[in-house]
Amino acid sequence: MPLYGDSGERIAYEVTPGPEGAPPIVLIHGFTASRASFLSNIPGLARRFTVVSVELLGHGESDAPASVEAYGPGPATARLRGLLDALGYDRVLLCGHSLGAALALRFALDEPDRLAGLVVLNSNSAAGTPAWREAALPGMRSMAAAIREHGVGVMKETRLYPGHSKRLPPEARDALIASFERARPEGFAGTAEGLVVNINSWERLPELSVPTLIVIGDRDLDFVKNAPAFVDRLPEGLADTFTIEGAGHAANLEQPALFNAAVIGFAEAIGYIETPPPQLPAAPPGGSMALRAIGGAMVLGGASLLVAAVFIGRQGSGTSQARPDAIPTAARSAVQQPSPVETVSGVRTAGPGARNPGEPATPPAATASASPGTPSKSPTAPPTVTPTTARAAGPPPPPPPTATPTPSPVPSATSTPSGPYASIAGPSTVAAGAAATYIDTSQPAHVRSDWTFLGQVKPHQPGVTISFPSAPGCYPVTLTVYFADPPATKTATMNVAVGGAACP
Numbered sequence: 001m002p003l004y005g006d007s008g009e010r011i012a013y014e015v016t017p018g019p020e021g022a023p024p025i026v027l028i029h030g031f032t033a034s035r036a037s038f039l040s041n042i043p044g045l046a047r048r049f050t051v052v053s054v055e056l057l058g059h060g061e062s063d064a065p066a067s068v069e070a071y072g073p074g075p076a077t078a079r080l081r082g083l084l085d086a087l088g089y090d091r092v093l094l095c096g097h098s099l100g101a102a103l104a105l106r107f108a109l110d111e112p113d114r115l116a117g118l119v120v121l122n123s124n125s126a127a128g129t130p131a132w133r134e135a136a137l138p139g140m141r142s143m144a145a146a147i148r149e150h151g152v153g154v155m156k157e158t159r160l161y162p163g164h165s166k167r168l169p170p171e172a173r174d175a176l177i178a179s180f181e182r183a184r185p186e187g188f189a190g191t192a193e194g195l196v197v198n199i200n201s202w203e204r205l206p207e208l209s210v211p212t213l214i215v216i217g218d219r220d221l222d223f224v225k226n227a228p229a230f231v232d233r234l235p236e237g238l239a240d241t242f243t244i245e246g247a248g249h250a251a252n253l254e255q256p257a258l259f260n261a262a263v264i265g266f267a268e269a270i271g272y273i274e275t276p277p278p279q280l281p282a283a284p285p286g287g288s289m290a291l292r293a294i295g296g297a298m299v300l301g302g303a304s305l306l307v308a309a310v311f312i313g314r315q316g317s318g319t320s321q322a323r324p325d326a327i328p329t330a331a332r333s334a335v336q337q338p339s340p341v342e343t344v345s346g347v348r349t350a351g352p353g354a355r356n357p358g359e360p361a362t363p364p365a366a367t368a369s370a371s372p373g374t375p376s377k378s379p380t381a382p383p384t385v386t387p388t389t390a391r392a393a394g395p396p397p398p399p400p401p402t403a404t405p406t407p408s409p410v411p412s413a414t415s416t417p418s419g420p421y422a423s424i425a426g427p428s429t430v431a432a433g434a435a436a437t438y439i440d441t442s443q444p445a446h447v448r449s450d451w452t453f454l455g456q457v458k459p460h461q462p463g464v465t466i467s468f469p470s471a472p473g474c475y476p477v478t479l480t481v482y483f484a485d486p487p488a489t490k491t492a493t494m495n496v497a498v499g500g501a502a503c504p
Helices: 073-087 099-110 130-150 152-157 170-182 185-194 202-207 221-233 256-269 293-300
Strands: 011-016 024-028 050-054 092-097 115-121 212-217 239-244 435-440 448-453 456-458 463-467 473-484 487-498
Touching: 011 073, 024 073, 024 099, 050 073, 073 099, 092 099, 092 256, 099 115, 115 256, 130 152, 130 185, 130 202, 152 185, 202 221, 212 221, 212 256, 221 239, 239 256, 256 435, 256 463, 435 473, 448 463
Parallel strands: 024 050, 024 092, 092 115, 115 212, 212 239
Antiparallel strands: 011 050, 435 463, 448 456, 448 473, 473 487
């Protein structure tokens, strides 16, 4: 990986090219991690962006100086600014995870003109209050002292060690473990003592002027608890929240398709990238336009570019409306809160219930039903092919009698949606007791998407991961979409066949 900066304080980075002219998105990982924190996201994001993944000082292939001052907020933001200058980027979309998000937030406060938008993913360093800082700082100093004395191996007993994570894609998990094992004690100790707590910008949050997306893994109970106060402190209408169901601290790796869809939808909503025109291919036999099997195939194939102008609740002024109500109420009441030191982890183990992104998903069938008012497209029957049979040698048979020609029927026109419609992408057949992900692919851009399934209602979600019962049966998944211009409400329903059940 190339390095940027002065000798001894260089940071590693990697540029993954996107389409010609694609604008840059800069990704910054969390404490004890590396660029591998975004390994499952980079291919999908590179379909729409030039992706720049940066490794913090003391992490990955970056230098690890002994001086604590080198890791402080001022030098950290200066290095990031210098890297953008060296790469020739005037404005970028900046995305950070955990500690990386706190650094991205500080950069947005210091250099708002350099950012088109900000993405904050599960960051207690960003959301921490002054009381959190006071409680966390002694623990970070003790951690730094232990690392200097015993090496980074002492952290393997904490939640900061990526080897404890069970729900990460194997490739990303192995890469994170490898970068952890290569880490120098000076790097982790300097970061713990100089950056983790000091980067917090609670007092300056009302100054933020950059459009912001806050991504919450609903299994990351620490951030779920801290996010409402964090959102409320930001300027009104500046931020949107997006909750990823069934995902923990490393939500972007656990549910890469949903995370990428959220980021791309946010970038489209703020005008950083163009919204592609709706793609309306012919529906497969037995399917409907609203529930295109092609959409499900793209999701299940790992294509992270399904965005469908996802979820951003835009007002007339073009700003976004913060939605703390998108944070699940039930998840806000944590059973046992970890210490402030534990809340700064770079990779955490998610709780049970979500499908491992590495598991193969059941391919989507083409059968799905849409509610009344959802446009559909009639399939065109394939041409009839008359088989040719081998004939024994001999005189040719007499010609058949001349038949009176009959006029060919005029083909009926297939309907094309002329207005807003609801659409679900996801598998229509699932194994008993398995989980599956469903994404809103409705068109055009809309202000809200609500899901109903198994007696639950999930509002303000561009997608959901559903854990189906072990009992075979047909389980409907319903999406209700609200459009603003012109005002309209559309619904789509997919009957999911679980455990081999036959659904109408």
